[in-house]
Amino acid sequence: MSKPVSAQALSRMPVYLHYLKALPTDKETNISAKALGLKLGFGEIQVRKDLAAVSDAGKPKLGYSVSELISDIEAFLGYDSVNDAVLVGAGKLGRALLSYEGFKANGLNIVAAFDSDEGKCGKDESGKQILPLEKLENLCRRMKIKIGIITVPAAQAQQVCELLISGGVEAVWNFAPTHLSVPQGVILKNENMAASLAVLSKRLSDKNSANKTAQVMQGKGDPK
Amino acid sequence: MSKPVSAQALSRMPVYLHYLKALPTDKETNISAKALGLKLGFGEIQVRKDLAAVSDAGKPKLGYSVSELISDIEAFLGYDSVNDAVLVGAGKLGRALLSYEGFKANGLNIVAAFDSDEGKCGKDESGKQILPLEKLENLCRRMKIKIGIITVPAAQAQQVCELLISGGVEAVWNFAPTHLSVPQGVILKNENMAASLAVLSKRLSDKNSANKTAQVMQGKGDPK
């Protein structure tokens, strides 16, 4: 197991995992690559290749053992060992992430949040502590936190990022709509909503202009 | 202009755009692909190729005219014409997105939100209306809304998605952690945080186990 996996295959893993876990346990205990692909919108060969990289739960004629597959993917993703993280920026988005219950199913545990605004500090409705920014570096170091989540406004993001890194954080998950520069060796993952939106709206406008062109070509333009 | 652009190049466009817009206007009016790439962490050839696809603001020896580049990218992305959208699911994440001021800079205008919980209905602190779900289909049709944003729990996402589509929505931006199936012709963009997280945490654990291996190979394991 653990053959090389592309970043794209890697990001499909949670999709498989989520679907498999939602499967009723009483029904079939096995599932084929074809069936999985059909449900998730992937090609069946891609499914096989992805799964082959992380598991050997596949048997000809039978398909994959659902339960084995689940534990293999979880092990591969490291979801069995929980990653502790801190979050910086207790604005709307930050608090939404703090309250999100789904992270723990993905092996992520946000231990505390930080904000420069003392007014926001205290216990959040999620039950988690929001602490003043001054305590960030120390807490990260003490608790050996490796993951930092940035949900501050763009203008402060770089500064916060550096603070995290000086606290020993090795991976930064950035939700601020800006580019961060990090030293070699620190992992940076941008959650870039503007990028997603660009893809979405471009596809939409392409589709619509394609329709218009088709209509023009068929003489279906506005009748005068 | 408007040569074929890959989805990946497309998602870099907002990154260029954001950086260019943040540039001080009084300083240099031009910028080279090399300088841009250095700031944003892209290769200089990639930058040139990306920009060549949407603009002809590049001049040898001078670089690109910043202002021309900005308007070319904006035009390419369709940010000059605003897209109206609705949002379904006025939970924490939904309200965070409702309040986010940055969307309008990306040509997106959320006209209203919807929720099945009547208690959440009324005016949001963002100033936008939260309406009961029953009004969704009608409003979409009346206002010719083309984009729907889904921020409901996974269990309701498919149902909401179908409601949007029956209201005439042509593009769905899904924040629910689940796979949606949409009819041919409808554009679906999943904002999959679990996928991003998987990439992040895998890279982190790879890095750490690589370090350990290196230490072992160098005889730097725990001294006994």
Added chain:
DNA sequence: ATTCAATCGATATTCTATTATCGATATACC
């Protein structure tokens, strides 16, 4: 005016990811 350095844009190459092909294997049916 001529040369030089910077930088672009187009083409070619390499690398990566997806999709197709095909032999192998496990079960079910006869």
Added chain:
DNA sequence: GGTATATCGATAATAGAATATCGATTGAAT
């Protein structure tokens, strides 16, 4: 038990994206 069929896994082919090469162009320096 033998044969047919579904399905896997490995290898090969294709497609797509990133990167390198190179000639062309522009402004600056001599």
